[in-house]
Amino acid sequence: MTPEEFRDLFPALRSTVWLDTPGSPPGAGPVVDALRDTMSAWSSGEFDWRMWDSAAEDARQLFARFIGAEPGTVSAVGSLAEAAATVAGSLPRGRVVVAEDDFRSNLFPWLARHDVVAAPGDRLADALDEDTALLAVSEVTTKDGRRRDLRALRAATDAVGARLFVNLTQSLGALRFDPLIRPDYLASTPRRT
Ligand SMILES: Cc1ncc(COP(=O)(O)O)c(C=O)c1O
Structure with missing residues (x-):
């Protein structure tokens, strides 16, 4: 098409x-x-x-x-917040890094169960360390439409052994998804894509 x-x-x-x-x-x-x-x-x-x-x-x-992806790895849930809460509930308690200006659906679910480090959006890689269990990041920010470099963030999470949760709510369908990012979790709110 x-x-x-x-x-x-x-x-x-x-x-x-x-x-x-x-x-x-x-x-x-x-x-x-x-x-x-x-x-x-x-x-x-x-x-x-x-x-x-x-x-x-x-x-x-x-x-x-x-x-x-394999269909068996996809589940339909009601919102981005529910997807994040499902992942948050399935991880052992640990340190989760988020961008301080990220959409709130990608913040509160992590706060409920984990130690959250809210870092400036352009310093996310610097906030990761060996104790980080997961980085949760939106590819495109709601605030100013900026696109984050997910490939670089994947490399940064790999370097410390952390998992990567990507929120593609503002990008999937509008921007080509790069399979090299290999997120551990990919979530998107369907009504925006
Ligand atoms: C970046 C981002 N993530 C998620 C959402 C939606 O979250 P939820 O499905 O929890 O309402 C929005 C809505 O505008 C958004 O801009």
Whole structure:
């Protein structure tokens, strides 16, 4: 699909250039149609919950293919915060480094269970040491749209034996994902991608 064909899927973009937040973007035609069909079947009582489950399963498979992962390693959760909380709860207690200006969904879940070091966004590699269990970082910041160098951060976590959690909420789909980053955990809020 070309960028023009992709753009054409969004009816609002025929008359608008969207430069506002991706938190409340115009809807894509196929997504809006699927929502309308679901709402109408729900309202008339003619729905089958197994179709909802199978749509989620299809999405899981497609997402896995998109990022080049095995479908069995992908799970659907409700938010970025829930994904971070799931990982936070599965790690032994330890030191977690985050950027001090990162989106709050990538901060509070770590604080609940770990010793969190909040470092300046451009000094994350310096904040890592042998005691660091994990670095949790958003590829693109919400504050100013800056892109972090995930390849360099992967090298820095490898150097101290720390895991890497990447939040691709503002980048996946808009920027090409670099497989060399090999994150231990990759999470994204689907409604923004
Ligand atoms: C960088 C970033 N991460 C995550 C989110 C969404 O987090 P959640 O799914 O927990 O609401 C946003 C929302 O704008 C965001 O900008």
